[in-house]
Amino acid sequence: MKEEVFRLEQVSLPPYLHDINIHLFKGEIVGLIGLNALGIEQLLTIFQKNISLHYGHVYCKDELVNDYLSSNHKQNNITVIERKSMLIDTLSVEENLFILKKGCKQHLIRYSLLSNQMQQLLAPLHLKLANKTLVAELTSFEKLVIQFIKAQLSRSSMVILKDISTFVSEIDLAKLKPILDYFSANGMTFLYVCNHHQEAFHFSNRCYLMREGKIIKHLYPDQMNDTIISQYSYEFKESIEEGSRQDQYSKPPLSSRDLVCSNLWYHDIKQLNIELHAGETVVLLDSENMILDQLFVLLSGVDVADSGSLLIHGKRPSLADRSIALVPEKPDQSLIFPQLSVMDNLLFTSDHKVPHLWLNRKRRAALGYELQKRFGNRLTDKVPSDFPQSYRLRLVYQRILLQKPTFLCAVQPFASIDMYQRMELISTYDVLKQRGTTILILAVSLSDTLQIADRLLLCKNGQIERQLLRHEFSQYNGIVGSRPT
């Protein structure tokens, strides 16, 4: 007999969720694939907290914990593991595991005992950590595993893994499967939330497919294949496989070089050599998640390399250079200025293209009139935090289109966004490519980056290990990501 850990029965929370039926059994890994983002956050909130529902019943371990008639607003014993770790960096692993937990009533802490217990817990996972290691010194993957152990120790009913491929490297994702299997064999239940079906299929026993706040398909193992999923994502497939957009990759790159990086040394970067030709789109995949942040720092001109050179258009990179655009991860949060209006957010990097932009109100109004079609009538309003992610992301990329940079570097542009946003982003990158912009994409996992790439650079130990051209992309066997056909 299967033991039901969590069940949502006909849960409705308009306008986000409609008639959601989900059940998770003990020791299962269940995927939740969002074709669009609507309702995912609300659904995860319902798992974590007994909030007021419009209709429906929520059962945890077969006990009714929430329904439309009475919501106690209490937290359920659920662990959510996402990019922002729940561990405290300045404390040791032992302290995070054994002291920062409910029911720890010891006044005298015996570190040797805690270290011993920690080593016993780590042994079956083949993870070796020195005693009293600070969490800050752990890799993303090690932090992830420690959080699993913490969830196990706190007897969590369920663990929600949210978009983990955005912060765990491809190499570590490959190591994750046996670890997940170990914990699920020990009775831990996982809900694996992601946007890519390949990723969910790799880890999960079965999957739920969600669109517009509804569960549109419950996929059993025999149905977890590309043929079935393509029926749900045919719009995406059609848009990326469109003939004219594929043709743009058949043109040879120009001989001039926009980015030259030679013998670069900086922290974990060891003798990095990259050359990007004008109009070329290159993906740099750092499957160990070691150098991306450091390279981004160098490209933004905040710091200089220990040795070697990094030149963009023959010059050292500088933040003030409007011919360079840098898009960090989650730009919908970091590149939006809530104190500015939508219009100012759009135009503030375009003043080099439109003379006297800030003095001439008529010019701004004329530009605003053009932009109204995409951004509605609220151009003069400030950007509120409740604007949807798709709107905010569109705003960031429209700013870049107006800025017209010749070099663009983006970190994981397809991370944590739904299928429809990915389609829009691919067409934005197509426009940039058609304008001749040189694009460097820094990625930990591939996602859909190969759809817009001419070349893939695989990085290992801080240097380029291998290069694949567009027709060779199929040779790369990653867990996450779509490849051009």
Next chain:
Amino acid sequence: MVEKLQYIETRILLIAFFLGVHISLMIVGMFLYMEERIQSPLFLLWSLLGLIFLMAVSYWWIVLPYRRTKHIWQLFATGYTFRSIIDEQTPLAKELVAVNTTIQTVLNTDHLMNASKRQAQFLALQNQINPHFLYNTLEGIRSEALLGGLESVATMTEALSTFFRYTISNVENLVTLGQELENTKNYFFIQQFRFGTRIKLTILVDEEDTIDILQYRIPKLALQPIVENSIIHGLECKVGEGHLQIRLERTQSRLIVTVSDDGVGMELPMLEKIQKELNTRSFDYVKHEDKESGIALVNVNNRIKLLFGEQYGLTVTSQKEVGTDVIISLPASKPEEA
């Protein structure tokens, strides 16, 4: 008096009375203070605390039950729930209790149950007199007879008579899953004479549950109409081989039966129409004379909800070119537990 306090109307009157008394006392106190008959301003603090207390009582005793009742009325109006309006609300006034009683009579479960059951039998009988069904079945028998294989003719006739017997006889509401599954397999067997090996049925059960799970109770004619729907609307129109899968799962308290087909699937408007009918409580479908697509699903869903409660029932998902899944959620109960 205590009995009357269950009505929101009485509570409002009571709180209003106390509020009136409190405000009057406050005004008197103010006058006495202004005329310096009361020296300490402490009475103001007590008045304020009394006011806060009355507000808090009003919130917990009036506002919250009112909101809850209002929400239930909204759900009733949109068809989400029938039972809660009778069981769960705090009545606004004594007169509304009488209104609820009348609604309860109108929604009498037995009447609706009988209507639903009659319709289930009618839908099943319609199969028997459906000319295509009959012709195809008889054609199958004739072909078999022409070929001279008397054994298969006998098998087929036996299957048909078993199916008729199960459908018409036994007027009880509940049968075991094993019995319902046998009838479904029998129905599928008859349909196979028409479709040949073009349609295939697989029944998946957890090994440890194989025998035990068949003992659980299920409304009669709950599974066969869903399989029939899958064949007629899903697999019949499909070019090539069609697969039908019945997956049986059991948890601590539930029985989950999933009927999946890899047929042509449904158009979104049709799916949304069926989902709406499944999610909202209405018995308008009983009046339907023609056999619309999805009516059998609504019938099964309503019977389950009437028998076991609103938290059980059917869920349908479908996609063109992928197929349709119908998930039946039932309480796990055996005959001896009834």
